[in-house]
Amino acid sequence: MAPKPLLLSTVALALIAAACGSAPETAERSAARPRGIYAVGEHVFGLDGKPAVELAAAPVAPLAGWLTPAGAPSPDGRYLAYNAWKELRRDDPALSWDDQGIEPGDPLATPSIRLYELASGNDAVLQDGAFSLAWRADGALAYFKGAERDYRAGVPYVGDVFVRPGPDAPPERWSPERGRYVVVGWAGRTLIGYREREGEALDVVAFDEPGRMRILAPDAGLVAISPDGRRVFVEQGPAQGRPNLRVLEIANAAVVARLDLTRVDPGVGTVNYAGDWRGDRVVASSASGLALFRVSSRAIRLERAIRVQGPGLSEPRFADAGRHVVAWASSRHGGVLVDCEETTADCDRFRPLTDAAGVHGFPVWRRNLYNPSRPLQEG
């Protein structure tokens, strides 16, 4: 499929910017568009050599939320792998399943992983009945595939983790048993992800090779993988006791640093999963906005809390050599991208027009796309 020209309406959406939080409205300071790679509906901006591309479907992963990226560029820049979601029947969130006539076992949707090739514009399904993906530095691709293709009402979507050495290579099962898994990123040759249990309980797990899985951090969320791929930065919220952060060695799950969040700026409150680690600095979303940490060999130190008014931020990423942090927030009209300058704590907000139409039944959706695997050079 050839790439389609960028819609003018999409350009207009991307240029809508407003000040966020208490930051002054300085139009001349506003970036022309958010930094990094991001999606607006089915359009993706910021890919190397491409002002914008239109995908066959909007990159979304309803069964994973933002535990994992909605899409990730391959390390060599040739591909964008992304999650797609095809509803098989309408499911109105205002109504119960009974009121909609949805019976146990009814097929509701089909998740899939698609592969967009930048050079050709070819956009094809890589795996039906699958969601969450991770590129390894050598181009191997990991993903979760359901035991059944369709997500069905009242049926936990269990399956296995598979790894393909390359997009065209046959998949190999890495999970030792069926379960609910979410793939997040590679740490060297070890795949990091989640095992999900009842009540959305999450264990951070490591897959070392086919059939071998270890629990790195039970009841925890993954903030980021260290740049060298040897450590993970994990969080625990108040549902698991005293909110805290830890740095763990991936090889043996040993805790090398820990920070009790009840002993730092109370504005931080809790720290959320899906952040970023660059050099010795980690950024994560927090109860009040963003929290930046310094990580040394034995300690985690809160460097700065940036308060951002409005809905909670998700998936913050360092940009512009660490001088900016780009994140997004969920609103009734879709995702809002937020670009914060770290030194001044000023944030620009890129929001969809309130009357903008969505695509394929989804609201106008803005979300950054990234590859959390390490070590890896991102585009």
Next chain:
Amino acid sequence: MRIVALAAVLAALACADAGQAANGWWTFKRQTNIDSTLSWKWTYPPSAAEYSRSWRAGSGSSPSECRPAEGWLPAGWYSQWGHWNQYDGSAVRGRVWWLQDKYCRDGVTRRTELFIHSEETASNGQNCTSAYDDPFCWERAADYYSLGCIKLARPSPVADFPNDLGNAHTTYHNYGGKSDHGASSDAYELYVFD
């Protein structure tokens, strides 16, 4: 335990067979993550008179309903698709009610694996062994936090919380809830609102 009930509840309690004809449903009013209100409401059709009992309940650790494993239960109507007295899961055990999956308000993100439960063992006991937080022991108010589920308190050897789980369970069975246990699609629903 907070009880909010109409005066007519007393009369209803006096009826030994009141549960036979009652029609019940849950409501959950979101106030804070650790201090919201779960109610069981019921009527005796065709009468429209409504009766209820309520308990303090928690949900999530954040008011962002779209955050999996963190946000409280999304607003809207839910189907209840099962009830167990001795559920033996890895993270949720004991007396539980299983709820349908739900799109959150962004219309994209689905919340899954949702329950009404407490912190107890599969045999409805308490396993309190560590200094801070045991997953199947109700030790403190922070236990109202959850990853998204609705949680009710219960007594334990280390803390004197009310038996809200037990009372909710009894009320459910006595006033319109199904006597069966296990997975089932039934008419019992939950309404979550602010």
